[in-house]
Each structure stands twice: as structure tokens, then as C-alpha cells.
């Protein structure tokens with residue numbers, strides 16, 4: 010029997026949960042993502058048996074060496090390759106079974122972002138196992154990668170088909186210049202207090218399978234129970250950011266440098282420092298941005314018309330907080346997610362407006378129990394469409410599938426401001442829907458019979 014931890018009245022089987030689901034990303038960080046293809050079933054199971062030994066559980070540790078960890082997840086094709094029985098495969102969420110490429114039209118992955126143009130092996134059915142290694146420094150990353158390499162040693166029939174290194178940029182921010190990863194929900198039983206005192210911890214079942222969620226029900230869980238329990242769905246997307254185009258656009262639309270920073274903040278909902286517009290509507294407040302106890306402590310209820318933070322700003326769309334309370338038809342808590350994104354590629358030097366041709370962006374990582382009502386809902390309804398209370402019929406100005414014809418409205422007195430012809434700033438290079446099983450489930454997968 011695994012140890013059970015009771016925190017805040019909820020018992021999470023932390024010994025069985027992969028640590029990546031509940032651990033915050035270190036800062037600074039370095040990391041590596043790998044995709045593997047399983048050509049031989051027996052080798053695939055042996056790989057899982059060995060990986061099971063190198064994956065850490067979510068139990069908090071005082072050992073700094075464990076600040077570096079590996080997360081292992083499988084695509085639908087991966088579970089098939091391992092020989093998971095069909096009735097069990099059929100019990101997974103429909104979006105996961107279809108795979109991300111098949112959902113491209115709904116997700117807005119069209120034009121430059123369409124799956125035909127994705128990096129291989131995304132969307133080809135050849136990505137079976139996803140491994141993420143994250144660490145505060147290169148030395149510890151190398152140690153955990155060495156363990157992952159060991160799991161593959163002398164194992165024919167398992168190929169590494171993709172690799173992406175990532176690291177925190179020297180500025181501590183992402184390629185557009187903004188601090189990221191601030192707005193996160195806390196999870197009941199994880200022992201991590203909320204950073205937004207106005208948002209009580211989410212029921213564990215919103216993130217982990219096998220526990221009641223916000224509806225009071227157990228989320229649909231893959232069968233058999235040993236496979237589903239303590240697992241979580243993971244959405245993994247490589248998103249290229251067109252930083253030069255973004256800077257050129259702001260330069261063209263702004264009245265001057267200060268206005269550029271303001272327009273950028275209005276598009277995101279936070280200043281580059283991380284300070285939220287809701288608390289610092291006029292000017293950046295770097296001290297506030299750097300202060301984790303204050304930089305997420307806000308709501309939008311006193312700003313229904315978006316004079317401080319536009320309803321169409323990225324962060325307000327992605328988490329409208331109390332904005333929709335008066336409407337009553339949407340429960341924001343059913344559309345929350347854990348984000349574990351990282352940056353890849355070099356920084357575009359400060360002040361440079363020309364594209365240097367380098368590939369840079371974000372590896373967006375979502376963890377949650379409901380791909381459909383969490384990731385897909387937010388992406389399609391709130392970021393791509395914005396058909397909800399208060400936001401004009403526009404797309405997310407920063408990450409939406411814009412095509413150069415749309416606009417972004419900034420409420421202002423006496424007259425609103427409109428930015429026209431918003432181009433696309435983010436291009437999907439590929440992605441996969443994955444399932445990160447609990448540790449017992451990994452053992453079960455490795456011991457599957459013929």
C-alpha cells in the first residue's frame with residue numbers, strides 16, 4: 010500500500026503521482042524533451058520498466074538533488090504500441106484518442122500552424138513516449154538525462170525521434186519579454202498554498218485522475234483503475250514566437266516607447282515584469298511583478314469594462330477569474346489548468362526589430378484531468394473566439410490564430426483604442442496529447458502480457 014498524505018482534508022497518493030504534475034518549475038531552469046518511438050513491443054515494455062525506476066514521485070523532498078526530475082507520458086499510439094488492451098484504450102478521453110493533429114481545425118492550427126507543416130514526428134503517429142527532464146542547472150540535468158539514457162541502453166526497437174532543449178532566458182522571461190508561469194491554481198492536498206488568495210485550491214480531481222473534481226464527481230478515468238488512477242493528461246505544444254513581427258507591430262502602432270510597453274501589457278494583461286494591470290494599470294511596477302505573494306493576488310470584478318485590463322487581454326481570457334461571476338453560466342473553476350511551459354531558442358537581442366531567422370518560442374505544457382473542458386475549451390472558446398461576456402468578437406491578440414485582418418480593442422476614456430490588422434505572432438510547430446500515468450500504472454504497463 011502506498012503512503013497516503015492528508016493535507017487540507019484531501020488524501021493524495023503522492024508516492025504514486027509523478028512529480029512533474031505537482032512540482033513547480035525551478036527558476037532558473039534547464040530542460041530537455043525527448044520523443045521516442047516504440048518499434049518492438051517487448052523493448053517498449055522493458056523501457057517502461059526501466060523508466061519506472063527513474064521517475065520520481067510527487068512526495069516533497071528536502072534533497073536538492075531531487076530538484077531535477079523526469080516525467081514520462083504516452084500518446085495513444087504509444088499505449089497501443091505497448092499492447093494495452095482495446096477495451097482499456099477505448100476508455101481514455103476521446104480527444105486523447107483522436108490526438109492533437111486530428112483536432113487541428115478546432116484548435117486553430119491552420120495555415121502556417123497546420124499539421125502538414127509540423128516538425129516530424131509530431132502528428133505522424135510515430136511519437137509514442139514523451140520524456141521531460143527538468144533541473145535547476147546543467148549538471149543535475151545531465152545526471153537525470155544519464156538515467157534516462159540508461160533506460161534505453163542496449164534496447165533495440167526503441168528510437169529517440171525528437172529532442173528539444175530548453176532553458177530560462179538570461180532575462181528570466183520568455184521570448185516576447187514577459188515573465189511567465191505566474192498565474193497557476195493550487196491543488197487540494199498538494200500542500201502548496203494558492204498564490205491568489207481569492208482562488209481556493211482546486212479539487213484534486215481537476216488535475217489528477219481518481220479524485221473528485223469541482224463537480225463533486227470522479228472524472229472519467231481510464232480502466233483498469235490501476236492504469237488511470239493518479240495519472241493526468243498532458244498537452245504538449247511547441248510554439249514558435251515571431252518576436253520581430255511582434256516588436257514591429259508595437260512600434261508601428263504605438264505613440265512612443267512608453268506607449269509600446271503599455272500596448273504590450275494591454276495585450277497580455279500584465280507588464281513585462283509580471284505586474285498585473287489589475288493592480289498596476291498605469292505604469293509598470295517591477296517590485297510588484299517580482300513579489301510572488303502579491304503578483305497574483307487580484308480579481309477583475311472592479312473592472313468589468315476592462316479599463317484597467319482589457320477583457321481581451323491574453324491572461325484575462327485564459328483565466329477570467331471573477332469576470333464571469335455575474336453571468337452565472339460559466340464556472341471558471343472548470344476551466345483551470347496547470348502550466349509547465351518552458352522557453353527554447355536564443356533571445357532576439359534587445360531592441361532588434363529584424364527577424365534573425367532563429368527558431369525561438371515556448372514549449373507549452375498543460376497538465377489536467379480534462380483535455381476537453383480545460384485545455385481545448387480555453388484554447389477554442391476563450392483564446393481563439395472570445396465569445397464570452399465583456400470581450401469583443403476578437404481573437405487573443407498575442408497567441409490567437411490571427412491572420413492580419415482582426416483587431417484588438419483597448420477600452421479607454423473618452424474613446425476606446427483599436428489596434429487593427431493583428432498578425433499572427435505564434436505558430437504551432439507541433440504537439441501531442443499525452444497521458445502521464447502514476448507509478449503503479451507504469452509498472453502495470455511494463456508487465457502487460459502478450
Ligand code: HEM
Nearest residue numbers: 187188189190191192193248324327328371387388408435
Ligand atoms: C506562445 C504562446 C503563449 C505565450 C507567449 C503565453 C504567455 C503568457 C503570459 C506572458 C502570461 C502572463 C503571466 C502568467 O500569469 O503566467 C500567460 C498567462 C496564462 N496563459 Fe499563456 N501564453 C501562451 C500560450 C497559452 C496557451 C496556448 C494557453 C492555454 C490554452 C495559455 C494559458 C494561460 C493561462 C491559463 C495563463 C494564466 C492566467 C492567469 O491565471 O491569470 N497560454 N501566458
